[in-house]
Amino acid sequence: MNSRERVHAVLAGKKPDRVPRFEVWIDGLFDELGVSDPYSAYPELGQDVVLMPSQTPVESRAWSDGVDEFGRVWKKGMYLSGMVAAPADLKQYTPPVSYAEQFFDPQRVAGIRSKYPDHCLFFGTHIGPFMGTYMAMGLERMFMKYRKDKPFVQAVMETRYEWCLAIFRHAVQLGAEVIVMGDDSAHRGGSMISPQMWRELVLPYHLRLVQELPVPVIWHTDGRIDNLLPFAVEAGFAGMHGLETLAGNHLAEIKRNYGDRLVLMGNADINLFFEPDLEAIRADVRRSLQEGGSQGFMLSSCNSIFPGMNPAAVREYFRCQAEFIGI
Numbered sequence: 001m002n003s004r005e006r007v008h009a010v011l012a013g014k015k016p017d018r019v020p021r022f023e024v025w026i027d028g029l030f031d032e033l034g035v036s037d038p039y040s041a042y043p044e045l046g047q048d049v050v051l052m053p054s055q056t057p058v059e060s061r062a063w064s065d066g067v068d069e070f071g072r073v074w075k076k077g078m079y080l081s082g083m084v085a086a087p088a089d090l091k092q093y094t095p096p097v098s099y100a101e102q103f104f105d106p107q108r109v110a111g112i113r114s115k116y117p118d119h120c121l122f123f124g125t126h127i128g129p130f131m132g133t134y135m136a137m138g139l140e141r142m143f144m145k146y147r148k149d150k151p152f153v154q155a156v157m158e159t160r161y162e163w164c165l166a167i168f169r170h171a172v173q174l175g176a177e178v179i180v181m182g183d184d185s186a187h188r189g190g191s192m193i194s195p196q197m198w199r200e201l202v203l204p205y206h207l208r209l210v211q212e213l214p215v216p217v218i219w220h221t222d223g224r225i226d227n228l229l230p231f232a233v234e235a236g237f238a239g240m241h242g243l244e245t246l247a248g249n250h251l252a253e254i255k256r257n258y259g260d261r262l263v264l265m266g267n268a269d270i271n272l273f274f275e276p277d278l279e280a281i282r283a284d285v286r287r288s289l290q291e292g293g294s295q296g297f298m299l300s301s302c303n304s305i306f307p308g309m310n311p312a313a314v315r316e317y318f319r320c321q322a323e324f325i326g327i
Helices: 003-011 087-092 097-103 106-115 129-137 139-148 150-173 195-201 203-212 229-235 251-258 270-274 278-292 311-325
Strands: 049-051 072-075 078-082 120-125 178-182 217-220 239-242 263-266
Touching (some): 097 150, 120 150, 129 139, 129 203, 139 150, 150 178, 203 217, 203 229, 251 263, 251 278, 270 278
Parallel strands (some): 178 217, 217 239, 239 263
């Protein structure tokens, strides 16, 4: 099998020739890791996938300073709060779905596709309908509004769902074979909202999103996901990414309970990536592979690769993947 075939075999419920390597976000340490660019980093580091290039439109204030086109407030690149509090705000801070086209350079995408035809091209980003809603409104305001004006919160969810669907459809048109949807919905204590509220507010949009897209959708969320996993199955997601280690997600247990219904990705503990203990990295990768098994699992960190990590630890993480998988 080549890399592309290997990933699709797992997503189709078949046993691959080996466990795929599927790091979702490699957001830094490019010079330290000796890779060419943020997209070639994937095949150059032995991954079976390559991230579809995307971009933030030039006029957007996202990830910089001010209020962006979705009503999210930023300061020095960090999210602060949301501006959407009334129907007029929702109208002001909801771009047309055609705006999705500005997030891609078709020639750049085509260049990556042609350069790595044997790798699975995926699109991954944090724009899920739930996350889009609470970032536009601000988490506290969303909860307060949900008690007093549930239809308004649902209206915000609808616009953010339509936006998600538009950008994911455009990614698929450009060649994305898998979507990884970042819709952060939990913290280390559990899900942000109750199961009842999840069923009322979020599940309908996740169901629609999965049904509308012609490619597998993998849901990423940080935090402890015990009470979210049944909803992931019900929504029809192909898999779950992250399985944050320090949040108490135990890969072996999740595999026993959900491994026949969800492809599992992740659980390699990124907290070890900040430390000098390379043997701890090796032990954790070995554990992840043992607990994930040879079918229905793709090896990944429990979050992402980003600046501030120990480059030697990250290099060892990628190096020992190949050693243990037997490449």
